[in-house]
Amino acid sequence: MQTPGTLHVVATPIGNLGDLGARALEILGSVDAICAEDTRHTRQLLAHFGIEKTLVALHQHNEDAQAAQLVSRLREGQSLALVSDAGTPLVSDPGFRLVRAVREAGLRVSPVPGACAxxxxxxxxxxxxxxxxxxxxxxxxxxxxxxxxxxxxxxxxxxxxxxxxxxxxxxxxxxxxxxxxxxxxxxxxxxxxxxxxxxxxxxxxxxxxxxxxxxxxxxxxxxxxxxxxxxDATLAEGRRVYATLCAHMKPSQAAKVAAELTGAPRKALYGGGGE
CATH class of the missing domain: 3.30.950.10 (Tetrapyrrole methylase, C-terminal domain)
Structure with missing residues (x-):
């Protein structure tokens, strides 16, 4: 019976390429394919380290569609890496749907920690x-x-x-x-x-x-x-109401209304102490 592969979630540098660790380099060089948000960006990163790999585009517009295919590849024994353009995948980046699909399939997901802005x-x-x-x-x-x-x-x-x-x-x-x-x-x-x-x-x-x-x-x-x-709970509530009202009226008027509604000091609301 074929042993399933692993999805490695690999953090990449947020700027300084020296922040890519030895384990991350080893994983990126050994997997069968790398899932990347922007394949052009990732190809440049890999080229810097002399790594040539098949890249699979995985972004917010195609993640659901790609997940099933990638789970199948893992079941067939392939190992995959998931990277984002910079930093740790899934932190304000795509990827959680793929990770969830892999976990729901009973397959292994392994983190390779690194940079996070x-x-x-x-x-x-x-x-x-x-x-x-x-x-x-x-x-x-x-x-x-x-x-x-x-x-x-x-x-x-x-x-x-x-x-x-x-x-x-x-x-x-x-x-x-x-x-x-x-x-x-x-x-x-x-x-x-x-x-x-x-x-x-x-x-x-x-x-x-x-x-x-x-x-x-x-x-x-x-x-x-x-x-x-x-x-002060009153001031906190006043600022919350003020911020909401500012979307619909001038700040000075919003501060006046928020102060009347909550009892918070008007001057403390308007720009933190305006007029």
Missing amino acids: AIAALSVAGIPSDRFAFEGFLPAKAAARRERLAGLVGEPRTLIFYEASHRIEETLADLVAVFGERRAVLARELTKLFETVLDGDLASLQAQVAADPNQRKGEFVLVVEGAPEDA
């Missing part, structure tokens, strides 16, 4: 790391983004977000409006040539990014301190 940023943030919540990318549209943030106002765990360069200013502005004065770290281009890690409160990060065009380029991880465990 969220964890890398948390490790250098100097913000409580014993409990944290990874939120990935916030919604692209302003109203939905503020609504999502409003639901996180009272979250006591450290929050980790990913963000793209063309939205970083808008996201920082929304964080200031919704969370007020919170300690935060903005990690940019981690492990790459132009890596920077800015810290301070949210307003100071917003100012630093606005003042330096270079700080608006690249890939970003935002680490934001959670709400104090003893945070």
Whole structure:
């Protein structure tokens, strides 16, 4: 009887190619095929290390369709690797449907740990790391983004977000409006040539990014301190309501209505202490 193969979930570098470990290289060189989000990107990575393998495109648009075929290949005894464009697969990337299908088929899935931008940023943030919540990318549209943030106002765990360069200013502005004065770290281009890690409160990060065009380029991880465990419940509720209303009316008017509805101080809601 044919021994089934293993699906190896392999983390790849987020920038510095030296972060690809020896075990990951061994696995990538030994499997029968590699499932990749962007085969062109992965082919370049493999070429750097002198590895030639069959690549299978696996992304959000074809994952369900590919899963059954890949499970069949594993049953036939082939071993496969799953990689994303950068970092640990399934962390804000496709892959969980394939992993679930393989596990439901009773086949082995084995992790090959390595780089992860969220964890890398948390490790250098100097913000409580014993409990944290990874939120990935916030919604692209302003109203939905503020609504999502409003639901996180009272979250006591450290929050980790990913963000793209063309939205970083808008996201920082929304964080200031919704969370007020919170300690935060903005990690940019981690492990790459132009890596920077800015810290301070949210307003100071917003100012630093606005003042330096270079700080608006690249890939970003935002680490934001959670709400104090003893945070004033009225203020937290006021900020949640304010953020929701901001999607439908001017901030000054939203603050007035939110204050009337919740009893929270209006000045504490409007930009964390505006007019």
